[in-house]
Amino acid sequence: MSQQQEKKIITVFGATGKQGGAVVCALSKSGQYHIRAVARSRDESHTQKLREMGVEIVKANIATGAGLDKAFCGAYAAFLNTASFDPEIEGKEYECGRCLVDQARANGVKILIWSTLPNVQKLSNGKYNVPHFTEKARVEEYIRSLQTQSAFESVIFVAPPFYYQNFLCPKFLPKKDEKGCFVFEFPKLRTLTACDITDLGPIALKLFQNPHPYNGKIVLIDSENAPPQHYIETFQKVTGQKSCLKHQEMENRKDIHHAKQLAEMFAYLDEFSYFGQEKLPIVHAREIYPEVKNWETFLRKTGWKGEHQEEP
Ligand SMILES: NC(=O)c1ccc[n+]([C@@H]2O[C@H](COP(=O)([O-])OP(=O)(O)OC[C@H]3O[C@@H](n4cnc5c(N)ncnc54)[C@H](OP(=O)(O)O)[C@@H]3O)[C@@H](O)[C@H]2O)c1
Numbered sequence: 112m113s114q115q116q117e118k119k120i121i122t123v124f125g126a127t128g129k130q131g132g133a134v135v136c137a138l139s140k141s142g143q144y145h146i147r148a149v150a151r152s153r154d155e156s157h158t159q160k161l162r163e164m165g166v167e168i169v170k171a172n173i174a175t176g177a178g179l180d181k182a183f184c185g186a187y188a189a190f191l192n193t194a195s196f197d198p199e200i201e202g203k204e205y206e207c208g209r210c211l212v213d214q215a216r217a218n219g220v221k222i223l224i225w226s227t228l229p230n231v232q233k234l235s236n237g238k239y240n241v242p243h244f245t246e247k248a249r250v251e252e253y254i255r256s257l258q259t260q261s262a263f264e265s266v267i268f269v270a271p272p273f274y275y276q277n278f279l280c281p282k283f284l285p286k287k288d289e290k291g292c293f294v295f296e297f298p299k300l301r302t303l304t305a306c307d308i309t310d311l312g313p314i315a316l317k318l319f320q321n322p323h324p325y326n327g328k329i330v331l332i333d334s335e336n337a338p339p340q341h342y343i344e345t346f347q348k349v350t351g352q353k354s355c356l357k358h359q360e361m362e363n364r365k366d367i368h369h370a371k372q373l374a375e376m377f378a379y380l381d382e383f384s385y386f387g388q389e390k391l392p393i394v395h396a397r398e399i400y401p402e403v404k405n406w407e408t409f410l411r412k413t414g415w416k417g418e419h420q421e422e423p
Pocket residue numbers: 124125126127128129130131149150151152171172173174175192193194195196197199200228243244270271272273274277
């Protein structure tokens with residue numbers, strides 16, 4: 112048997128995306144695991160980065176269930192994430208998540224990381240409706256119910272807040288006005304909790320290496336927590352580009368999909384912050400991985416100066 116085959120298998124969903132991609136990258140750098148990256152297509156162009164890392168690529172679809180057995184077969188651990196706004200998944204994210212968890216369990220997966228978000232419905236007493244948060248939280252509750260029968264050795268929930276990378280994509284990209292000032296349009300928010308989503312990779316690696324102390328915990332990837340104005344001032348300081356903040360509520364953004372849901376999300380975050388006043392088993396990312404990047408470090412490391420960038 113080759114060395115690669117002897118390594119424990121970790122299955123990573125969303126491996127071509129930001130969260131799963133970060134996890135694959137960190138696991139691959141460690142050289143400790145056999146990485147099984149899941150994608151809906153094995154096309155060379157679509158999976159090029161994964162191919163360069165030399166990881167196994169398995170074709171599976173969360174929405175139809177096709178290939179899930181193969182994805183989990185013989186796996187020791189798995190990173191699970193559902194893409195809420197993918198047309199195949201939207202409207203049935205809870206069912207998709209639950210199916211993933213059941214398949215992982217049926218295949219004897221021992222360690223699970225579930226990418227979660229708060230239950231907005233519950234925490235706001237029904238005031239706000241943010242399905243892409245609540246559906247993930249419902250899957251978390253389902254997993255917790257299974258854990259009363261010790262379905263898995265350890266399950267850890269990771270909760271990424273707003274990615275810094277969102278500022279680099281069309282929805283939140285600053286626009287240059289006629290005076291050359293970068294205008295960041297953002298809804299009213301007391302504090303924006305945010306992270307460099309690539310930091311999820313080394314965090315997940317640490318959790319896979321030492322899962323048991325974190326069993327049942329929610330790891331909040333909160334690398335920066337500051338008013339939106341701080342992000343703009345830091346951008347100006349680091350890049351030297353004149354910039355300003357303009358309040359713009361999401362429901363007025365005719366240019367984006369899901370504007371209403373995002374408006375409710377920001378209203379919820381403004382009133383309750385991520386997890387409200389609930390006493391939850393939260394661990395902050397810095398306790399696991401002190402190197403998490405604040406916004407200033409992110410700007411300095413990436414060299415981003417306000418231009419559009421799909422893949423930071
Ligand atoms: N943006 C934020 O600030 C933020 C913050 C916290 C949480 N989130 C959550 O992050 C999630 C998205 O994760 P991401 O940012 O990593 O997404 P992403 O970069 O858009 O990537 C989506 C991934 O999901 C995979 N995927 C989509 N539909 C699939 C299906 N039917 N079966 C199997 N795989 C499927 C895609 O794989 P293939 O196309 O290769 O099949 C791709 O790898 C969303 O649910 C969102 O709620 C986002």
